[in-house]
Amino acid sequence: MRLTRRKFAQSTLAASAVAALPAGLFTACSVSSNAAGGANSAVPTRPLRFDSSAEIPFPKNFFWGAATAAYQIEGAWQEEGKGESIWDRFAHTPGKIKNADTGDVACDSFHRWREDIALVRAMNLNSYRFSISWPRIQPIGSGPANSKGIDYYSQLVDALLKAGVRPFVTLYHWDLPQALEDAGGWPNRDTASRFADYADLVTRALGDRVSDWILLNEPGAFAGQGYLEALHAPGRNSIIDFLRASHTVNLAQGAAFRAVKANRPSARAGSAFSMSACEPATTSEEDRLAAERAHAMTNLWFLEPPLKGRYPEALAFLPETAMGIKASDLDKMRAPLDFIGINLYYRIIASAPNAIERLSHAQQWLFPVKMAGGQQGPKTDNGWEVWPQALYDMVTRISRDFNRPQIEITESGCAYNDAPDASGVIHDARRIQYHRQYLQALALAVAGGADVRGYHAWSLLDNFEWAEGFSQRFGLAYVDFKTQQRTVKDSGRWYAKVAAENRVPPIISAA
Numbered sequence: 001m002r003l004t005r006r007k008f009a010q011s012t013l014a015a016s017a018v019a020a021l022p023a024g025l026f027t028a029c030s031v032s033s034n035a036a037g038g039a040n041s042a043v044p045t046r047p048l049r050f051d052s053s054a055e056i057p058f059p060k061n062f063f064w065g066a067a068t069a070a071y072q073i074e075g076a077w078q079e080e081g082k083g084e085s086i087w088d089r090f091a092h093t094p095g096k097i098k099n100a101d102t103g104d105v106a107c108d109s110f111h112r113w114r115e116d117i118a119l120v121r122a123m124n125l126n127s128y129r130f131s132i133s134w135p136r137i138q139p140i141g142s143g144p145a146n147s148k149g150i151d152y153y154s155q156l157v158d159a160l161l162k163a164g165v166r167p168f169v170t171l172y173h174w175d176l177p178q179a180l181e182d183a184g185g186w187p188n189r190d191t192a193s194r195f196a197d198y199a200d201l202v203t204r205a206l207g208d209r210v211s212d213w214i215l216l217n218e219p220g221a222f223a224g225q226g227y228l229e230a231l232h233a234p235g236r237n238s239i240i241d242f243l244r245a246s247h248t249v250n251l252a253q254g255a256a257f258r259a260v261k262a263n264r265p266s267a268r269a270g271s272a273f274s275m276s277a278c279e280p281a282t283t284s285e286e287d288r289l290a291a292e293r294a295h296a297m298t299n300l301w302f303l304e305p306p307l308k309g310r311y312p313e314a315l316a317f318l319p320e321t322a323m324g325i326k327a328s329d330l331d332k333m334r335a336p337l338d339f340i341g342i343n344l345y346y347r348i349i350a351s352a353p354n355a356i357e358r359l360s361h362a363q364q365w366l367f368p369v370k371m372a373g374g375q376q377g378p379k380t381d382n383g384w385e386v387w388p389q390a391l392y393d394m395v396t397r398i399s400r401d402f403n404r405p406q407i408e409i410t411e412s413g414c415a416y417n418d419a420p421d422a423s424g425v426i427h428d429a430r431r432i433q434y435h436r437q438y439l440q441a442l443a444l445a446v447a448g449g450a451d452v453r454g455y456h457a458w459s460l461l462d463n464f465e466w467a468e469g470f471s472q473r474f475g476l477a478y479v480d481f482k483t484q485q486r487t488v489k490d491s492g493r494w495y496a497k498v499a500a501e502n503r504v505p506p507i508i509s510a511a
């Protein structure tokens with residue numbers, strides 16, 4: 001079975017542990033949905049109860065949002081002075097994207113942003129997470145700002161504020177200017193300074209109106225899939241590049257954090273991290289330890305550098321020289337993020353390798369953990385397990401281990417490809433069920449003391465899903481990619497009610 005992107009995201013992190021080790025290790029720790037076999041039937045179940053007749057209130061001033069990213073929605077890839085990004089180059093390279101799709105037009109949001117804000121309003125949202133395309137601001141990744149790029153985002157921000165919607169702005173959602181990739185990309189330390197300059201330009205231009213910034217989206221995913229797995233732009237396949245990219249990304253985050261704060265000290269700045277709750281496959285002590293290792297690799301790798309100024313102890317075997325870590329770097333990558341953004345879709349089941357596996361895979365001696373997707377919950381159309389408890393577990397753990405930080409759920413959502421019926425209505429009941437249950441799990445975490453400020457459904461509208469092209473629909477609004485017509489799905493209407501009432505309403509059965 002071909003591994004999906006997200007499964008690769010997890011295997012990437014695991015694989016990164018194998019620097020300088022023999023080949024053949026990736027399979028040993030890749031997250032494959034059938035790798036778990038029946039192993040996780042022994043998972044100690046602490047099931048949350050999802051009572052659909054319950055009404056679930058949320059805290060006052062909670063942010064109800066939806067998320068998008070520039071390359072996934074904007075199109076207009078070479079308009080108004082925009083430079084080429086690594087995603088333009090990658091998508092234009094034959095064989096990289098399913099069905100040879102590209103983001104050249106995507107949802108045409110560059111021209112149709114008013115329609116998209118209308119969707120945000122129709123859904124009663126008070127927060128909209130979108131990203132800024134770096135090469136729209138700096139076509140070659142350095143130098144002065146392209147005023148047309150700034151103007152585009154400026155009018156978007158103004159329109160959101162006018163509509164009473166918080167602009168929640170991501171500075172980097174994977175579209176590095178191609179010129180910077182040509183100069184070495186993320187493995188090149190200089191990219192950290194380029195990113196800080198870009199953050200400075202953007203926050204100078206928009207910082208008077210935008211007070212909530214997401215510096216990076218899923219550093220683990222773009223470093224891993226872009227530089228190690230070659231699944232995403234820029235399509236490199238090198239462990240050393242991956243390790244170096246990881247470290248530059250951490251330096252970049254620290255530097256950009258300081259740039260944002262210098263321009264507007266009261267702004268909130270954080271990052272959106274890809275997270276998955278890691279559960280032991282059985283009750284054995286070995287599997288419990290394996291789950292802790294999986295947690296370090298999946299959830300802490302990019303979180304401890306900013307918050308603790310170090311790489312997780314569990315990853316102490318990482319070769320510092322190969323990563324390019326210098327003595328003063330630990331301070332540079334430290335950034336007291338104002339909030340932790342969590343992107344969470346599913347959980348991971350972790351187990352300890354047996355003696356034979358350890359003997360046959362050197363990596364398993366060094367870092368003994370196998371990771372797999374869960375098998376108990378229903379699957380979305382792209383094969384991800386629906387497991388709302390993962391959100392509860394993750395939020396609760398981060399809240400506990402990081403001293404009750406502010407948390408924003410920056411993404412959660414599901415791919416279901418329900419199409420319009422004869423009258424043009426999109427009945428996506430499974431998406432309603434997904435968000436209802438994840439929100440229910442989130443509410444329990446909040447009731448348990450977690451300081452969660454908002455929830456952003458991925459995504460506002462169907463869009464270009466990276467290497468999967470247009471084959472996976474995550475939107476609360478349906479997009480007909482031929483006509484660019486947007487139609488709010490049943491889930492979008494349901495979410496509008498949730499946002500308006502600040503609660504998840506009970507399901508009233510017809511019986």
Ligand code: FCB
Binds near residue numbers: 274466474
């Ligand atoms: C996340 C990405 C987002 C989208 C969703 C499905 O990893 O941040 O852009 O692709 O997955």
